Amino acid sequence: MSIHDKTSLQLPKENLEAKDFLPLLGTDHVELYVGNAKQAAHYYMAAWGFQPLAYAGLETGLKDRVSYVVQQDKIRLVLTSPLKSGGEINKHIDAHGDGVKAIALWVDDATISYDETVSRGAESYFAPKTLKDAEGEVVLSGIHTYGETVHVFVERRNYNGVFMPGYRAWQPLYRPEDVGLKYIDHMVGNVGWNEMDKWCQFYAKVMGFAQLVSFDDKDISTEYTALMSKVMSNGNGRIKFPINEPADGKKKSQIEEYIEFYNGAGVQHMALATDNIIETVTALRNRGVEFLTVPVSYYEDVLDRVGEIDEDLAPLKELGILIDRDDEGYLLQIFTKPILDRPTMFIEIIQRKGAKSFGKGNFKALFEAIEREQASRGTL
Known part of the structure; x- marks a missing residue:
């Protein structure tokens, strides 16, 4: 299409x-x-x-x-x-x-x-x-x-x-099968200390966007690191730009790591939508794409938190796919490890089953997974 x-x-x-x-x-x-x-x-x-x-x-x-x-x-x-x-x-x-x-x-x-x-x-x-x-x-x-x-x-x-x-x-002979990716759901920008509001105001004033949701360091924090984020969207909802900035924590946050290695503000990740995240992620894993993993304990009570879902939990658990729910439905999401040598850009795969949110219930598990990767790189 x-x-x-x-x-x-x-x-x-x-x-x-x-x-x-x-x-x-x-x-x-x-x-x-x-x-x-x-x-x-x-x-x-x-x-x-x-x-x-x-x-x-x-x-x-x-x-x-x-x-x-x-x-x-x-x-x-x-x-x-x-x-x-x-x-x-x-x-x-x-x-x-x-x-x-x-x-x-x-x-x-x-x-x-x-x-x-x-x-x-x-x-x-x-x-x-x-x-x-x-x-x-x-x-x-x-x-x-x-x-x-x-x-x-x-x-x-x-x-x-x-x-x-x-x-x-461009018509090379090599044309691999697609993996079911449909469109860009949102694109996330990382900016420096105390710059989030400046750039949110830019999108509001210059481009007519409005704020959909905001997360502070109480929403997005672990024992060691924290960040703050606001999501800006245009009128028809087709363009959504979350903007992240660092927040004070005991150790270096993922935003600080990004800014250090990217040498400034930039695009942290693209969220790509699919209609079948299990099939898409299975295909990507089979092709060598590496994803962040969360502890198996995440799945012990996830259905108590999010309620009934259409999918079987077993393949979601096997693949490490996260689940969250808002007032309008639920979503399934997973994040790759950095796809570049520098620990900068990564890709999110997301399937929305009515939900309009961004997975707030998964933030702690996700960011602890990121911290484990940072620790392995010596940048936490």
Whole structure:
């Protein structure tokens, strides 16, 4: 199913507090700057079931970079590497390692999106520009957000090509089966001490988002570490950005570890949705993806806490999948270990069975699992 499927536009409005001066249709793509785009593309295909979609590089006229685009249902990743020394991409990789540079948002009008956000205080990344080829045109514009992360507005209503002008179809023989990932549920940003409210206010003022929920250090703490988080959402609920900051604890929190190794604020994780988390996680484990584990004791009373669920508990326990419930239903979730050499970015797999929340009941077990990994790295 295409990311541009018109049926997706019928979703109900979820966040009535959000202002709709910046209508967002969904996440267009996520661009990561990586040290070796060819090998990164193979990893996301082989381990994660993404399909090859498009390519840009020397063969398409680029002299300074190469990009591979992979897709699974509505999730598109653009993996970009430099072709020469020096330059913006090299500096980004040197400072941060592999990581998310751009969260691209699908809009009806990239020029209006740019004008609305810049007029409200956003720092320009680049002014609106139009890219054209035989398949039509795409209009792009961009603004800065936390750290060196940017938002790119993508207007593609007049484009019928494979991805956007400058790219060609990428059709290698290797096309592994997908693993059932559907769309990006949310993307989490880690920011520095006392910066969470600043960036939440940015999303409220500049982009018209509203706060869905907040968690303080009483909600998200263990014996050793703590953090605070607020979740910002646009009006139709398709774009949700939790923002985390460190809180005082006895030892170094996961947010502090991230900021130390990422060298600043950035995207901590992508939460990818599935309709069958047991099948998805089983496939991922079989392909070598490593997940955090919680003690078996977690499952002794979990059903007392969350109530009846549709799934058998045994495979959830075997895979280490966590369960939580809110007023509207329940969710199933699991988190990978860092997928990079630096202990920075990881991926969450989530299946929502009505729940609109983010797994508050799992925070303690999850963060204790993260602390065990930190201890093994000597960074707790």
